[in-house]
Amino acid sequence: MTTTLAGKPGFLRSQLGGLPRPFWALWGGTLVNRLGTMVMPFTGVYLTQARGLPLATAGVVMAVFGAGSLISQLLAGVLTDRIGRRATLAGGMLATAVTMVALGYSTSLPAIMGAMFALGVVIDAYRPASNALVADLVSPAERPRAYGLLFWAINLGYALSMTAGGWLARLGFTWLFWINAVTCVIFAVLVWRAIPETRPATRQDTGGGFGVVLRDRLMLGFTLVVLGNALVYSQTFTMLPIAMTSVVGLSTDRFGMAMALNGVLIVIVQPLVSGWLGRRDPSRTFALGLFVMGAGFALTAFVTTTGWLAVTIAVWTAGEIVTAGIAGTIVAALAPAHLRGRYSGLFGFAWSAAAMLAPLLGGALLEIGQQALWFTVGGIGLVSAVGMLALGPAIRRR
Known part of the structure; x- marks a missing residue:
């Protein structure tokens, strides 16, 4: 008998079967794009080492990126519902x-800040469209698995790109920007050729606007929890690279190799546990993941070597695996079909707000000391977990 993953007959069929072909085009494009996503994890290192910016200035520049991303999510949410999922996703990738x-190729501070703001506007424009596409294409029962598979693709690419990015950064940061750009173009072409438009066709279906979303108090509460989650996780590409290279003194290639553990663990473990996690109560499962992530980042206060960094990464990665696919599933369940883009835009807005706030908060705390930064981040994770538990009864009733 042919051996299958995890030694269980039918494992691959149960994990990968039954999903529509356009979903797999989205999955493949996401994987290719993430294989080339080398810029954002090393942005802080690029700004401080290649461009010689002080830590505080680098934090401000990354906050400018976050400000652009705030606009991105709301704008992309509207565009996703109005001009379509496919056009928004492909256009965002080309931009x-x-x-x-x-x-x-920007060298002056004004040029860097302008480019970072523009990048913030366009780099995450695909998120509302991607989330809405999955909700349109996949049945409610299969959505946790579909969102989990996208999460898996992201981290499969991330595991490889972090390792390669650490080495390429030593050769020259220009390599990172060009590779990232090429994979964005490939993703855009794949989306345009292989994914049909799925948005509601009539003007009546696309009515409602953000007012409907903002009157959904359960969605607003969940967005606050997601904001806490995003503030914690955003440290992985804002302050964690700076702290580990500039304060602890690790080289970029050692940091990249340690961070690759995050993707490797997700690629190996997440498919094995996603089915079981998908059958658990979403709110309790999400809260558990938030707590574990917070604990992992709190432990980062004691990191002095690459090995100890790997240990903390393993802890918060366990929390990340627990939460995989759940947030997108909750948003898809809360959103009416014709407003999925806007609901996903508000969900993405929380991540964009974190991208703006995390470097400001993290930069100020890191100047005080590593303990101040990582204990605060851990506390945010704990508060978010408690908030998720509080929302649990309402989510179950919905």
């Missing part, structure tokens, strides 16, 4: 490719 190259 990201152009902006990546522009940032790579």
Whole structure:
């Protein structure tokens, strides 16, 4: 008998079967794009080492990126519902490719800040469209698995790109920008050729606007929890690289190799546990993941070597695996079909707000000391977990 993953007959069929072909085009494009996503994890290192910016200035520049991303999520949410999922996703990827190259060749502070703001506007424009596509294409019962598979693709690419990015950064950061740009173009072409438009066709279906979303108090509460989650996780590409290279003294290639553990663990473990986690209560499962992530980042206060960094990464990665696919599933369940783009836009807005706030908060705390930064981040994770438990009864009733 043929051996299957995890030694269980039918494992691959149960994990990968039954999903529509356009979903797999989205999955493949996401994987290719993430294989080339080398710029954002090393942005802080690029700004401080290649461009010589002080820590505080680098934090402000990354906050400018976050400000652009705030606009991105709300705008992309509207565009997803109005002009369509496919056009928004492909257009965002092409704009990201152009902006990546522009940032790579920017040398003055005004040019860097302008390029970072533009990158913030376009780089995450795909998120509301991608989330809405999955909700449109996949049945409610299969959505946790579908969102989990996208999460898996992201981290499969991330595991490889972090390792390669650490080495390429030593050769020259320009390589990172060009590779990232090329994979964005590939993703855009794949989306345009292989994914049909799925948005509601009539004007009546696309009515409602953000007012409907903002009157959904359960969605607003969940967005606050997601904001806490995003503030914690955003440290992985804002302050964690700076703290580990500039304060602890690790080289970029050692940091990249340690961070690759995050993707490797997710690629190996997440498919094995996603089915079981998908059958658990979403709110309790999400709260558990938030707590574990917070604990992992709190432990980062004691990191002095690459080995100890790997240990903390393993802890918060366990929390990340527990939460995989759940947030997107909750948003898809809360959103009416014709407002999925806007609901996903508000969900993405929380991540964008974190991208703006995390470097400001993290930069100020890191100047005080590593303990101040990582204990605060851990506390945010704990508060978010408690908030998720409080929302649990209402989510179950919905």
